[in-house]
Amino acid sequence: MEGKRSCLSSSIPSDLLRRIRKLTLSILTNLSNGQSPVVQIDRFRNYCTETSGNCYCNCGISVGKELLTLQRECHTRRLDVLLRVLLVVQTLLQQNRHGSKRDIYYMHPTVFKEQSVVDRAINDICILLQCSRHNLNVVSVGNGMVMGWLKFSEAGRKFDCINNPNTAYPVPVHVEDVEIDIIGVARYILVVEKESVFQRLANDSFCTRNRCIVVTGRGYPDVPTRRFLRLLIEKLHLPAYCLVDCDPYGIDILTTYRFGSMQMAYDAKFLCVPEIRWLGVFPSEVEKYCLPQQCLLPLTREDKTRVEAMLLRCYLRREAPQWRFELDLLLSRGLKCEIEALSVQSLSFLSEEYLPSKIQGGVYI
Ligand SMILES: [Zn+2]
Known part of the structure; x- marks a missing residue:
């Protein structure tokens, strides 16, 4: 030390x-x-x-x-x-x-x-x-997007997302110049790993129906996306849930939101979002939602190595044992799936049933 x-x-x-x-x-x-x-x-x-x-x-x-x-x-x-x-x-x-x-x-x-x-x-x-x-x-050139029940301004430029809560806005790059205008309108923040899922939710008017804010970093989140998410949580005091693929990459992205990245560990205090909860898709849910075999892919050798290495990370043992349990299950079952696999039930299953029922039922870890 x-x-x-x-x-x-x-x-x-x-x-x-x-x-x-x-x-x-x-x-x-x-x-x-x-x-x-x-x-x-x-x-x-x-x-x-x-x-x-x-x-x-x-x-x-x-x-x-x-x-x-x-x-x-x-x-x-x-x-x-x-x-x-x-x-x-x-x-x-x-x-x-x-x-x-x-x-x-x-x-x-x-x-x-x-x-x-x-x-x-x-x-x-x-x-x-x-x-x-x-x-x-x-x-960095901002990669993230946001939509929903939110008004903010960046260096005097106003962004009124509430006017059309299902339209995507780029996450501001100069987060230090951002002011959040409205407090207490949205009920929660949903972070989704992928742009395709973000678009699915936009098409289904998810924000209008659920009075929430949706953010995506489009894969591994960049610094502006993580800082903006932190700012939202600090200013709005809202719960934040994260939806990622049920595979090693998805779970690694989830850990990046919560615990930051190794390269920028020196700045962890400003980039981590310890409040974020894992909403899904859990390895333990594959059976519950009756995902058919063709939606499940076997873990590759590389996937398994990645999961084994993640299981050793001290922060999972210390702060997220339930995440570690699910990760262990992913490895022992040897099967992964994408968020979109839930659409096998129906195209709107994700936005109309899966997400609302999980958030209302408190099924997150
Ligand atoms: Zn350690």
């Missing part, structure tokens, strides 16, 4: 610019003295495989440090990337402009070679400067 991460005044650009100058100055001083710079980066994780429960995962406490020096070639390359990205960030902050991770990549594509190299450098910079990604004026 190496000390706690603080995010006090880090969102003030002048403060960040001062930290950037301090960091680059220390590197330059080392270099001008003929020494290798040493850049210390705290490491965070959102889970481990400890069974004791005595770990510091996902609580903003670093679990070690990484030292980057010029003694190793791979570190030299990382420092090169880090300083190039830092320069872009500095310019964005100085000019009060925003850029995407993709914009940054295209500034030196031959050096960066792939997007993940830039993404890693941005995460390292956030850790070094003790801030969140949006504080650097780096935004």
